[in-house]
Amino acid sequence: MSRRAEEWELVSGAADETGANAYRPLLFSIAYGMTGSVGDAEDLVQDAFLGLARARRAGTVIADRKAYLTTAVTRLGIDHLRSARVRRETYVGDWLPEPVVSAGSGGPGPAEHAELADSLSMAFLVLLESLSPVERAVFVLREVFGYGYPDVARITGKTEVNCRQIFARARQRVTAGGRADTGPPPPARRARGEELARRFFDAAAGGDLDALLGMLAPDVVLHGDGGGKAQAIARPATGADRVAKLLVAGLRRVGRLGVSYRPAMVNGRPGAVMYDAEGRVAGVVGLDLDGGVIRAIHSVVNPDKLRHLGPVSEVALLPQR
Incomplete structure (x- = not known):
């Protein structure tokens, strides 16, 4: 053995x-x-x-x-x-977390992965990258899971006073980096988000720029993680007009390769899993919604970050030297 x-x-x-x-x-x-x-x-x-x-x-x-x-x-x-x-x-290019895809929304992810990880949006996890390991531990335990300071101190091996200081410092850093979206959305907002996501992917796949522009926040940001192994934008793209054109061009290109999408909940937020013609995972797209518009789009095509979802497609892979 x-x-x-x-x-x-x-x-x-x-x-x-x-x-x-x-x-x-x-x-x-x-x-x-x-x-x-x-x-x-x-x-x-x-x-x-x-x-x-x-x-x-x-x-x-x-x-x-x-x-x-x-x-x-x-x-x-x-x-x-x-x-x-x-x-x-x-790391080559924009780093994004490995997506957790909820099984209950048609995605392939194990149910236990989605049960509590719904509270950890892609945008929130990116913000946590600015923290030191201990700051991240204290912040996650306190902010996401609601542990009291005595328990946080016991778990991390720090004093309560130190944990309070660490948490305050971490929260200030995370807040300075952007919105800290923790906790899954309530059912009504989730339903509206799923409908917005459906219209978004239909418009992008159909090349409807006007419809896309009506769904994107003016300062929307598109993130792409290929890890140097798959085709992705080199750095985040900002602005509704630019992002809409990139989305239409990208989905048109992969559409010619037989790639389709299936709606799914990605880290507790609306999104989609992309599949090639053989049913292999080609990518995952998660949407960050606020006020009825899309404020950020996170696209993960790095094959190393998709393997936990099933067989991975080769349609987006870069040629290896």
Whole structure:
């Protein structure tokens, strides 16, 4: 049996025996809020469970499994971010998080991924990139998951006073960077957003510039993440007229390649998953809505950030040298 298989058996047994599997959605969401990566979040959760299993095997009595696992996954996330910072600094093009696609909206994402991660919009996760690893941990625990300062202090290993200072500093930095949109939209606003998204994709695919301009905020921003591996805009594009023309040209090009879209909820917000003619994932587009208009568009076509959604298409890939 391989080492990974042994670890999985150990983790599964301990999780089932202790009932700790019920905490997986929360742990995944904390780890995803820390990293912006589905794959990394899954690994962090697995490592946290592995630590629990090893501690129990060694005879350690763990009175509060939820507190133990929450602390473990947060501190693992802090360590991960410290080691990943250099990779982020050398990332090719615009960095966007790996999208979480809700299964309930026709998307292929696992249900547990979407349960709490709906609170983490693409725009919000991009803003968190300005924070240090510890600032990000404190801010996510407090702002997104509502932990009190005593719990935040225990989880991060800081004092309550220090956590209050860290949170205030983090909130100021995030607010300066833009709107901090946390929490899924209420049902009525979500329904209006889904209808706006449907009209948006129909207009873009049909080349209806006038209709698009009526749905885009004047200062709308288009973000594209190809990671240097797939075709995407080199830097964010701003302005309704420019963004509308880029969208029409882009969708017209991929449409000739047999790419179509299916509406989905992306990080709890309206969007779509793009598929090629063989049904492979070609990209994910998420929309940031406010006041009945689209304020930001996040397009992820980097194949490395789509693999958790299923087989990935090659239609947008750049030729490799």
